[in-house]
Amino acid sequence: VKQRSPWPWLVLVVWCAWMYAVAGRAAAEPSLRGFVPDLGLVLLLALEPRLAARDAFKVALIVALARLAFSADAPPAVLAGVFGAVALSRAVRSFVEVDGLVARAAVAGGSALFAGALAAAAHLAREEAVLGREALPPGSGPVLHAAGATALAAAFAAPLLLRLPGLSPFVRSRRAFA
Amino acid sequence: LFRARAACTIGPNRIRTLSSTTKRTLGLLLWLGLVGSSIWPIPALDGAFELARAPLSALAELASPLAVLRRPEVQAAQRDVLAAWREEAEAGELLLAAQARLATPTDPALVAGRRLVHAEVVGPSRASADLLLARVRDVRGLAVGLPVVHGAVFVGRVRRIGPAVDLDADKIEIELVTSKSFRVGARARDEVSGRDVDLIVGGLDEPGSLAVQSPSDRELFAGMASVNARLEMLDPSLRLAQGYLLGRVRRVGDEQHWSVAAELDYRDGLFHLVVLAEPDQGLSSDEPMPQALADQGWRAARPLSHGDPSPWRETLRLSIGSTHGARSGAALAFGARLIGRLGAVGPWSADALLPGDPGFHVVAVALFDGDEVPRVLGRLISLGRDARGAVHFRASGGEPLALAPDGDDGCRAARLFTGAGDAGVPSGLLLGDARVPVGPAQGLEDVRLARATRTGNLRDLWVRVEIADADSGGPERGSKP
Numbered sequence: 235v236k237q238r239s240p241w242p243w244l245v246l247v248v249w250c251a252w253m254y255a256v257a258g259r260a261a262a263e264p265s266l267r268g269f270v271p272d273l274g275l276v277l278l279l280a281l282e283p284r285l286a287a288r289d290a291f292k293v294a295l296i297v298a299l300a301r302l303a304f305s306a307d308a309p310p311a312v313l314a315g316v317f318g319a320v321a322l323s324r325a326v327r328s329f330v331e332v333d334g335l336v337a338r339a340a341v342a343g344g345s346a347l348f349a350g351a352l353a354a355a356a357h358l359a360r361e362e363a364v365l366g367r368e369a370l371p372p373g374s375g376p377v378l379h380a381a382g383a384t385a386l387a388a389a390f391a392a393p394l395l396l397r398l399p400g401l402s403p404f405v406r407s408r409r410a411f412a
Numbered sequence: 413l414f415r416a417r418a419a420c421t422i423g424p425n426r427i428r429t430l431s432s433t434t435k436r437t438l439g440l441l442l443w444l445g446l447v448g449s450s451i452w453p454i455p456a457l458d459g460a461f462e463l464a465r466a467p468l469s470a471l472a473e474l475a476s477p478l479a480v481l482r483r484p485e486v487q488a489a490q491r492d493v494l495a496a497w498r499e500e501a502e503a504g505e506l507l508l509a510a511q512a513r514l515a516t517p518t519d520p521a522l523v524a525g526r527r528l529v530h531a532e533v534v535g536p537s538r539a540s541a542d543l544l545l546a547r548v549r550d551v552r553g554l555a556v557g558l559p560v561v562h563g564a565v566f567v568g569r570v571r572r573i574g575p576a577v578d579l580d581a582d583k584i585e586i587e588l589v590t591s592k593s594f595r596v597g598a599r600a601r602d603e604v605s606g607r608d609v610d611l612i613v614g615g616l617d618e619p620g621s622l623a624v625q626s627p628s629d630r631e632l633f634a635g636m637a638s639v640n641a642r643l644e645m646l647d648p649s650l651r652l653a654q655g656y657l658l659g660r661v662r663r664v665g666d667e668q669h670w671s672v673a674a675e676l677d678y679r680d681g682l683f684h685l686v687v688l689a690e691p692d693q694g695l696s697s698d699e700p701m702p703q704a705l706a707d708q709g710w711r712a713a714r715p716l717s718h719g720d721p722s723p724w725r726e727t728l729r730l731s732i733g734s735t736h737g738a739r740s741g742a743a744l745a746f747g748a749r750l751i752g753r754l755g756a757v758g759p760w761s762a763d764a765l766l767p768g769d770p771g772f773h774v775v776a777v778a779l780f781d782g783d784e785v786p787r788v789l790g791r792l793i794s795l796g797r798d799a800r801g802a803v804h805f806r807a808s809g810g811e812p813l814a815l816a817p818d819g820d821d822g823c824r825a826a827r828l829f830t831g832a833g834d835a836g837v838p839s840g841l842l843l844g845d846a847r848v849p850v851g852p853a854q855g856l857e858d859v860r861l862a863r864a865t866r867t868g869n870l871r872d873l874w875v876r877v878e879i880a881d882a883d884s885g886g887p888e889r890g891s892k893p
Contacts, residue, residue, distance in 0.1 A: 248474055254721045255475030259482075262719030262726070264801050270723050303468040304475075304717040306727035306755055306763035308453070309461035314446035321443070353722060356450035361771040363453060368808050370793055372770040376724035 245400030246293065250274050250300035258304045268379035271387035272346050273395065274301055275319055279342050280392035281404050282323045283333050293404070294320045308356035315349025322348075335389050342392075343385030350377035462758045469761035472716035472729055479871065482718070489869035490746070497747035501705055504748055504840035507779060507829050508684075510786050511839070515562050515684040517656075522564055526652050529554065529687040530698055531584060535835030538578065542591035543571065545835075546685055547583055553695045559639075559653035559688045560586050565675045566639050566656040567685055568594065569649070586685070589658070590616045590678045595625075596650070598672075599640035600661045604633040613637060613658050617671040624661055624670040634662040637672055652688040680775045680809040681788040683832035683839050705748060705838070710874040711736055713744070716761065726768035726797060728752070730873070733760040737877035742836035746870045750774065750830050750841040754875065764873075767843070767861060768797035775833045778826040778848050780815060787813055788831065789848065792859060805859040815850040822853025828861065836876050 253273040261270045274297040282290045298316040302309055323341050326332050332341055354372050361369035396405050430438075449457050479486070512530060517523050529548055537543035548554070551573050558570045572585040579585060587594055594614040601608055610628040617623040624637075637658040641650040659672040676682060689695075713732035720727040732738045734757050744752040744764050753774065755763035765772045772794040777786045790809030797803050818824045828843035849857035 247471070251471050251474040255472075255478055255718060257721040258717050258719035259478065260719070261721060261723045264797055264799050267723045270721070272721065274721075299468060300471060301721060302465055303471040304729060305720050305722055306725060306729075306765065306769075307720075307722055308450055308458070309465055310446040310457070311450035314443060314450055317443055317446070321439075350722070350724075352447065352450055354724065356453070357725075357771060359451055359453050360458075363455075365771070365773060365791075365793065368791070368793060368806075369771060370795060370806060372724050373796060380723045 239403070242400065242403040243292075243296070246404070247296055247300065249398055249401065250277070250297055251303060253277070254300050254304045268376050269383045270380060271383040271391075272349070272380065273387060273391075275316070275346055275349070275384060276342055276388045276392055277395045277398075278316065279319060279323055279332075279338065279345065279388060280396050281401075282320055283327060284405055287324065289404075290320050290324070291317065307353040308360065311353045311356035312349070315345070315352050318348055318352075319345035338392060339385040339389035342388030343381050346384035347377065347381035350380055458756070462756050466733070466758040466760055469716055469729065469731065469758075472761075475717070478718060482869075486869055486871050490872065493747050493749060493870065500748035500842045503779075503827065504705070504829060504842060507777065507786055508840045510779075510784065511684045511777070514786070515686055517561060517564055517686065519564060522655055525691060527553065527689040527691050527695060528698075529689050531560070531586075531685045531687055532839065533682050533685060533832040534583065535833055537585055540591070541679065542588045542594075544568070544586045544588060544682065544685075544833075545579070545583055546586055548687070549582070549698050550695070551582065551584065553689050553692045554584060554687060555649070555689075557647070557649040559650065559656070560685050561653065561656050561688060562676060562682060562685055564657050566596070566653050566658055567676065567678070567682065570687060584687070588678050589614055589622060590674075592616075596653075596658070597640045597642045598637045598658055598661075600632065600635035600637040602629065602632050602635050605629075605631065609635070610640065610642065611637065611661065611670070613661075613672055620674055620677075621664075622659060622672040622674055624672055627670060630668065632661070632663065632670060634660065637661040652690070677788060677790055677809045677811065680790045680831070680833060681811065683775075683777065683788075705745075705840075709877055710745070711738070711877050713738075713762075713764075713873050713875045715764070715871055715873065720769075724770065724796065726766040726772075727755065728764040728766065730754070730762045730764050730875070731760070732875050733758050733762055735759050736875075738762050738875050739836055739877070741834065743830070743838060743841060743876040745841055745874045745876070746872070748842050750837070750843055751870060751873060753834075753837065762875075767794055767803045770794055770796040774837060774843070775831040776828050776843060777831045777839075778828050778846070780824050780826040780848070780850075781818065783815065786829075787811060787815075787826075789828070789859065792828075792843075795858060803861040805861065807855070807859055813848070813850040813854050817850055817853065819847075821847065822849055822851065822857055823847040823860070824850045828859075838876060 257270050261267045278297045294316045298313050301312050330337050358371050531546035531548045534545040534547050554573050560567045568586045568588040570584050571587040574583040575581040592615045595612050598611050598613045609632045612625045613622050615623040639653040639656045641654050644651050659675045661672045664671050713730045716729040738757050740757050742754045752764045752766040755765045776789045776792045778789050788811045789807050792805040795804040826846055826848045828846045830837050830839055830841040832839040844861045847860045
């Protein structure tokens with residue numbers, strides 16, 4: 235990515251905002267809510283192998299901010315989840331090709347599971363501050379389902395997300411396999 | 413760590429020259445800090461994050477074309493709710509009238525020589541859960557120390573009268589009998605010996621029980637305790653509460669320990685109270701307060717999102733913030749229905765937590781089919797929405813529901829409304845039709861709110877603000893349409 239050109243970054247912001255807006259709409263349907271993938275995370279993990287560490291964390295910040303614009307999840311939990319996904323991807327990349335279908339799905343599923351569990355724990359902690367011992371932990375089912383849906387989306391939809399209009403500067407900057 | 417601290421103190425230029433190991437260590441520490449503050453929240457840090465998040469409402473506007481695509485769906489949903497508005501508002505008014513009726517003492521011996529002043533509970537005071545704030549129509553004739561009752565049951569005494577610090581002109585602060593420092597003289601007739609026993613009641617012994625001290629007869633076994641104004645010269649106001657019930661006193665545990673089983677749920681069961689004032693030729697007993705739907709304490713809010721990307725949550729982002737008078741916990745309404753409550757509030761936007769969001773909570777009352785008496789359900793805490801669209805709640809507190817179920821599920825059909833006691837949530841707003849466990853099933857089964865409003869489809873929402881804030885200016889204010 236050319237550091238001086240802001241356009242790819244602005245396009246990325248718009249795409250991330252739309253992904254989370256549509257994800258929010260889909261998750262509002264009771265029949266769909268367990269199967270809505272975290273497309274922002276999928277896009278981040280698809281771009282990460284193609285970016286320098288500094289750019290990868292910038293993309294992660296954009297993904298986190300886009301999610302926070304539509305979500306009531308605790309901001310530190312969202313930031314920790316997204317940055318943790320980048321760190322996991324970079325760690326896995328040191329010994330396996332993360333751009334492969336299975337590895338990509340595994341990293342995305344694991345990251346979504348961690349991010350979802352952390353967001354649920356953060357929500358419970360804040361409820362406990364208000365309700366005390368009457369606070370109830372949210373069910374684990376939707377978090378597991380969403381992690382599965384994210385893994386599937388990473389496996390099959392990630393290449394399509396990389397072809398979204400305006401994102402080619404990120405894709406073309408592919409670096410050598412670390 | 414020394415190098416990391418040096419980097420923090422020197423600034424960004426120094427960070428650029430750090431080794432990759434130091435940068436990784438700093439990154440790891442930052443990440444661990446984020447994880448830690450997620451699980452162990454620090455209110456000041458959460459407030460700072462909310463402030464930093466404020467400009468993101470502009471980012472949410474990027475998705476506004478989605479609202480245009482959904483316009484027919486939105487209009488249909490709003491039409492359905494508005495069609496039922498009048499009937500639902502009337503039902504809320506009837507509920508409030510029934511609550512006021514139940515809260516008003518009727519026994520001539522308990523009413524004679526007193527002026528009754530109705531008070532609607534607004535919520536607990538910030539200072540203590542044992543201090544309640546209540547709104548009255550007219551504070552004239554009220555004085556500190558006057559007794560406060562619910563029906564024939566003694567509740568507490570007036571502690572402060574507005575206007576005062578953190579207390580508006582139309583509000584009073586009530587100290588509940590559960591307060592640690594509260595003491596009231598009482599008398600109970602022992603069920604075994606038949607003798608009258610004087611005692612002092614006040615403070616909590618355990619949840620649901622009031623503490624008892626200094627019984628005049630230590631052989632006391634059990635009996636119904638009521639207020640007894642023994643020292644009328646020292647405390648003339650307590651005379652007005654003479655004869656009002658406190659609850660059944662009984663010996664518990666060891667031989668020298670007594671407690672009073674509370675007649676009311678003092679934490680979540682007090683919606684409407686009556687202050688007992690001295691008779692005044694110029695002032696008569698007043699009428700209960702009208703429903704809050706029509707007053708000026710509402711402000712329009714527009715959803716910025718269409719749902720939460722987290723699949724287990726049910727929230728919206730709203731275009732209203734603290735600069736418009738919005739406060740965390742305030743009611744979000746459409747027509748006569750409670751749509752949700754505000755969560756984190758930033759300067760220009762806020763989270764709206766909807767009933768299907770796990771952890772959403774509200775004090776509720778139920779009007780059961782074939783039963784005219786409003787029943788206190790206590791605090792309902794949401795467990796989330798199931799695949800069929802019903803929202804499940806766990807009830808905390810509330811009164812025993814000695815009613816017969818009308819189905820095999822141990823439940824009975826009821827209409828749920830908000831109760832008073834949650835700051836920012838007026839009583840009498842409709843929550844919806846529900847199946848409520850009664851009799852033996854109470855406490856074992858969930859309260860199920862069937863066909864809960866599909867709130868994501870409603871766009872013209874109203875947020876409850878303090879009337880003083882609504883009058884302070886701004887683009888949209890005033891009563892609901």
